[in-house]
Amino acid sequence: MAKYDNCKILSPDGSFLGYCNQRRLDMYIKKNLGSLVEDKTVQLNYEPKIRDLDDFTRKMNNPYYFEPLKSQCVVCSSSNHLIFFHLIPKDYRKWFPENKKTHNNKDVMLLCEKCHQYYGYYLNKLRDDFLRVYNIKLDQNLKTVRNYAKKLLLHEFNENHRYFAKITEHLGHKPSHEDLEKLSNLSPYIGINECSSPCEYIVKRYISKDKITDFEEIWRNYFVEVMEPKFLPEGWVETK
Numbered sequence: 001m002a003k004y005d006n007c008k009i010l011s012p013d014g015s016f017l018g019y020c021n022q023r024r025l026d027m028y029i030k031k032n033l034g035s036l037v038e039d040k041t042v043q044l045n046y047e048p049k050i051r052d053l054d055d056f057t058r059k060m061n062n063p064y065y066f067e068p069l070k071s072q073c074v075v076c077s078s079s080n081h082l083i084f085f086h087l088i089p090k091d092y093r094k095w096f097p098e099n100k101k102t103h104n105n106k107d108v109m110l111l112c113e114k115c116h117q118y119y120g121y122y123l124n125k126l127r128d129d130f131l132r133v134y135n136i137k138l139d140q141n142l143k144t145v146r147n148y149a150k151k152l153l154l155h156e157f158n159e160n161h162r163y164f165a166k167i168t169e170h171l172g173h174k175p176s177h178e179d180l181e182k183l184s185n186l187s188p189y190i191g192i193n194e195c196s197s198p199c200e201y202i203v204k205r206y207i208s209k210d211k212i213t214d215f216e217e218i219w220r221n222y223f224v225e226v227m228e229p230k231f232l233p234e235g236w237v238e239t240k
């Protein structure tokens, strides 16, 4: 079950720098960057570079960064069957600018299985809304062709199989291995130019207008509006 590790990171003089997960703590120890001073607490043996002191001070004034996070569902406070849920789906996030791809703890929420399932329906609605706004359409025929090409690459089929017939009809000739590979990587969406997926297309539109922060806010606000979470970590709303 997913939970927060809330491991502490201390500077060489013993002052608190923030929380991390067990994996990161283990990494500090393994790389000899610090030592375990008590359970779940690592004291670094070097002064970490804080690139932006103002940003660090602002964070340390926000309880979100210095209070341990509770391992409970942010919507209903249940502690059963918790899942780490990404407010901005990974297939969108992967197209973000480098500096925004990682360290987005703010967008990782703990949800119980029930709330997670409930939100799934609304999440798909938001995904569909984006497609509608950007006039992106799914080409069912292309989708079928792509899926058949994938299956043909994965399994041995008789050349008389209907998958072959369908692809032959689509191409106007019998497919070569290369044809199948090309088709299997095809996006079945229309209206995304040269992009590999609607997610890439939409994110790039936001980046080109320098509005990626607005895009992030849409997903966060939507989650808050739909789910009305009553147990968000203190200070979460103020974090940027």
Ligand SMILES: [Zn+2]
Pocket: 073, 074, 075, 076, 077, 078, 111, 112, 113, 114, 115, 116
């Ligand atoms: Zn819940």
